[in-house]
Amino acid sequence: MVSKTPDQPIVAEIPEEISGLRMTRQRQEIYRILIEQRDHPTANEVFMRAKDRLPNLSLATVYNCLEALVQHGIIRQVNFERESSRYCPNLSEHGHFHDAATGGIHDVDFKPGFNLADVLELPPGAVIHDVEITLRGKLPSP
Amino acid sequence: MVSKTPDQPIVAEIPEEISGLRMTRQRQEIYRILIEQRDHPTANEVFMRAKDRLPNLSLATVYNCLEALVQHGIIRQVNFERESSRYCPNLSEHGHFHDAATGGIHDVDFKPGFNLADVLELPPGAVIHDVEITLRGKLPSP
DNA sequence: ATGAGAATTGGAATTATTCTTGATTCCGCG
DNA sequence: CGCGGAATCAAGAATAATTCCAATTCTCAT
CATH class of the missing domain: 3.30.1490 (Dna Ligase; domain 1)
Structure with missing residues (x-):
């Protein structure tokens, strides 16, 4: 009954596509980083954490991906004073x-x-x- | 009986010094602009409005003055998303x-x-x- | 008056973010 | 499988707000 499901449902929460947003490798990775450590990282922090797995990721792409995720309501952008934007996967108000x-x-x-x-x-x-x-x-x- | 007072008590609300803050011409003018038109202007908007009266004011000074006024609790800095900071003379919460x-x-x-x-x-x-x-x-x- | 400390200026520097452009990848379809 | 158009990505240049810096000017207390 469970035979078909893999034994590590890690990505259960990361859909392949959400409301027209193509879930590319970069976007998945960035989203994964956000849900893995919910400490409201900045774009640059996300960038640094992602480098392991995506060695030729660019900071611009991190910004693009974060923006895409925000636009599609998958994550939220959080601003404090005029510091760098931070990102948060907690969608509840x-x-x-x-x-x-x-x-x-x-x-x-x-x-x-x-x-x-x-x-x-x-x-x-x-x-x-x-x-x-x-x-x-x-x-x-x- | 009124002989010694000038006929325009404009600066009634603008003290010469507040809790150690020297109220220079620039600071007075900037504060006046804020209370005159309470529309939460940005530093640059303040700068433009002030140019009439202080033709060789510099934008850096506007930033300095606004910062000084904020530090001394005379005005408040208001941030919205990552837009330019705005300034507000309304001190009530x-x-x-x-x-x-x-x-x-x-x-x-x-x-x-x-x-x-x-x-x-x-x-x-x-x-x-x-x-x-x-x-x-x-x-x-x- | 005068000298020390504070404020002002203008321009250079900084920083987060966006833009631009060309290369790459993706995806449906023949 | 292989093509074409669309989406995405990467790298660096560009932008915009703000801060920093060094030189001058003010101010006020002595």
Whole structure:
């Protein structure tokens, strides 16, 4: 009953094609890097991590691939101040907490039932397409 | 009785010095531009608006002054995606709504009693220093 | 007045990102 | 299998915002 399935379903989450996006070797690899280590790497960090497996990858391609993945809603681009963009495979709506001490970035989920209109004086009639919540602070040291 | 005061008390709100920040001509002018037209201009927009009155102002100085004002808590720097930084004299805690249609940026106040911990699953023990809430969407056209 | 420290200037340097262009790969079809 | 068009990739040049730097100018307290 399980005879046909390989014993390592590693790429289970990496489809060959998503809504018209051709999943090339580079895109797969870059996506894999993002889900493997969910630490919100920059394009350059992704580039460095990918070099092992794709020795003649170019940084421009990393940008192209990340952009393609973002456009197709497979990953999200995260910006903090004017630092380099970072990339995040967590598609659920969430915010980001930047730990001032370590520089680390942590996803912060919204509480169930979260509703913007409950906390903000929105302009009447405004339609919200996108929300970005970023926190900066410190986590307990130990 | 009014003999000694000039007839145009324009700079009423612009102190000569704030908490150790020397309010030079350039800084005053730049601050004035920000409170005069609260449309979140970029450094370059500030630069262009200031040229009338300070013909040999340099863009580097605009950046320096804006930075000084930000450091001293007199204005705030606002970043949206990776666009140029914008500057805002509204010191009360608030978010920003970007109208996709017009490109305009509008301040959005928090509702009274707003509390982050009510809406976000904050990491336990986290101390928040700063919150940034950015919305993108559309306002009713008329 | 004057001298030290701060601010301003203009231009050069930096950095992340995008653009350009030509080469390569992919994919359906004969 | 092999071709043609389309998509993708690579490499380096180009861009844009911001910062840095060195030289001048201001300011203010003495």
